[in-house]
């Protein structure tokens with residue numbers, strides 16, 4: 001009988017959810033039709049209550065709402081005249097169904113684009129791309145605080161002489177799983193497409209392409225083991241809250257400004273100083289090297305969600321002197337992207353398209369001399385948010401890479 005009891009217990013443990021952070025009762029609300037005069041007020045509500053902003057646009061914002069503040073937040077929003085509606089009514093059930101899909105896939109997991117992959121699988125995916133193509137290199141460019149490596153996959157066609165570079169990183173925010181998946185899709189698409197697909201061939205004949213699927217490896221791992229909604233890295237801060245928002249940690253001379261927080265517990269904590277983080281340092285150093293070698297022509301960083309193609313600046317409402325060029329390349333990207341599956345995209349500066357943000361990697365890239373720096377926010381527009389179903393990885397990859405290549409080749 002004792003044996004049977006132990007067996008039953010083990011079985012139950014095996015079937016329970018892996019995550020230690022539970023989102024039972026959590027919702028995602030969209031506050032919408034926000035008027036110009038209400039912008040400061042919603043910002044102050046968000047800052048005061050340390051609300052987790054999932055995404056935002058010029059007149060709306062999606063916020064994750066804990067059950068214990070639901071009633072008071074609803075009253076606060078109503079009192080200030082905000083309109084809002086529930087976008088995701090039961091967050092934990094979406095996490096549970098994603099987890100069930102992952103468990104089913106686990107049995108016959110191959111390197112493919114029909115499922116999301118954890119860090120070890122991503123590393124295996126990259127290793128395979130490098131080992132089966134002599135012109136693909138995989139390089140480790142640094143180590144995180146928790147000892148996890150940052151890897152870059154470099155795609156360079158040999159024998160065609162030194163070429164300028166394109167940098168593409170994904171996964172700077174841990175919970176945006178479609179982002180690393182889209183970088184992996186790109187590695188697969190470019191490695192199998194050279195000399196087969198005219199667009200891929202033209203791209204790789206002109207540029208060396210550097211792809212970093214996971215800019216934030218320990219944060220990403222944490223979303224697989226503990227907290228699906230984790231955003232920052234996992235560095236230990238001086239207080240009890242962990243993590244720095246790496247996309248507020250780049251120092252273009254405006255680090256610590258508007259749209260970043262000095263509160264260690266905030267989702268947009270900018271860190272104790274500009275480039276305090278190993279991950280942002282590694283990317284700064286590597287891309288700086290590319291700039292001074294054969295030139296870095298274009299710098300992309302890929303996020304989700306809200307379907308927007310953005311460029312500098314994030315820290316100010318001013319436009320760059322090259323705004324017309326940036327807008328034209330973004331428009332070319334959006335047009336090609338939409339042509340694939342009809343997915344609609346907006347474009348504009350970070351400041352105008354989503355929200356003011358200081359310390360972003362593309363503002364730094366712009367300040368370092370790479371004029372063509374872009375941020376993409378991939379699918380969707382909020383129905384699934386960060387829990388985009390895995391059956392959208394391939395269509396997202398198809399449209400995004402059509403857009404990226406069209407945009408790059410338009411420059």
Ligand SMILES: [Zn+2]
Pocket residue numbers: 172173176303304
């Ligand atoms: Zn992001």
